[in-house]
Amino acid sequence: MPEKIGKSIHIKEDKLPFFYPHLHRHVEIQITWVLSGEGTIVIGNNMKPFQSGDLFVIGANQPHLFKSNPCYFEPDSRKKIHALNIFFNPEGFISQLLKFPEMNRIKKFIKSSNYGIQASEKDTPKLFEYFLKVINHEEGFMMAYFIEMLQAMANLTQWEYFSTESFEHMFTDTDGLKMNDIFRYTMDHYKEEISLDQISAVAHLAPQSFCRYFKKHSAKTYTQFLNELRINEACKRLMEKRFVSIGEIAHQCGFNSVVSFNRVFKSIVSKTPRDFIKMHEKKLPHSYFDLPNEMVNYNSTH
Numbered sequence: 001m002p003e004k005i006g007k008s009i010h011i012k013e014d015k016l017p018f019f020y021p022h023l024h025r026h027v028e029i030q031i032t033w034v035l036s037g038e039g040t041i042v043i044g045n046n047m048k049p050f051q052s053g054d055l056f057v058i059g060a061n062q063p064h065l066f067k068s069n070p071c072y073f074e075p076d077s078r079k080k081i082h083a084l085n086i087f088f089n090p091e092g093f094i095s096q097l098l099k100f101p102e103m104n105r106i107k108k109f110i111k112s113s114n115y116g117i118q119a120s121e122k123d124t125p126k127l128f129e130y131f132l133k134v135i136n137h138e139e140g141f142m143m144a145y146f147i148e149m150l151q152a153m154a155n156l157t158q159w160e161y162f163s164t165e166s167f168e169h170m171f172t173d174t175d176g177l178k179m180n181d182i183f184r185y186t187m188d189h190y191k192e193e194i195s196l197d198q199i200s201a202v203a204h205l206a207p208q209s210f211c212r213y214f215k216k217h218s219a220k221t222y223t224q225f226l227n228e229l230r231i232n233e234a235c236k237r238l239m240e241k242r243f244v245s246i247g248e249i250a251h252q253c254g255f256n257s258v259v260s261f262n263r264v265f266k267s268i269v270s271k272t273p274r275d276f277i278k279m280h281e282k283k284l285p286h287s288y289f290d291l292p293n294e295m296v297n298y299n300s301t302h
Contacts, residue, residue, distance in 0.1 A: 012084075032056045040229075042065050044062055045225075048232060049235060055119040056116070067187055106147075127152065230264075237252065
């Protein structure tokens, strides 16, 4: 959650054993730069793996969570996450600036953040420079660099959209707690067979009521969500080459057969697992640690 420090722009640095693991939302738009950490990010009704160097923009009131990989929760783990966040309320100071015609492109960009977006691998290094200007300056300079950063973001055309629709007005606080319980149980037990009775009990709903409830608050069926989570975990294992065979991956991610795994994988990723491996091997991994050290000098006492 953003730190309330009496400014129009709030900056928060996270240095923790793992990311905050609960589904939550807030009125501020959140721009997060993951300096160190890997796991699964959920925004609205979609999810994908994240890694060091990724930059996300999460819209106001959009339910989201960063779930660190299991290795971060092991008792003897020495792994840490590190992230820098910028929060701002779109109904605050910037709402007045957006009335100027020169701000039309930024206004459209801010609206697009309602779906949750991620900067492309190509564009991320460009945005780091703007991001660092904002967090390393104060008062008027911070504000000026912030507008400059938003304009640079608005000029980009290769943002990856997360959610299929905005959830700004679809969640009450009670709904958020219930959906958090559903998400957390699913993330903890996706390797197992999860029956409708089991997940309904987690939500304290009858099975038929649960199906309607989940569809209403996620715009997809629970089976779709579970399959997407399992395939998301499979993609992480394939990218990290943590497997002996495709069959092993299928079993580790909750599928009873390789045939079923391949079918669901292709329906979600639009590629077979082997084609996905080939595609990933052609990409060079990007990381915060590839950036020059002098670029990162954020003073956490801001």
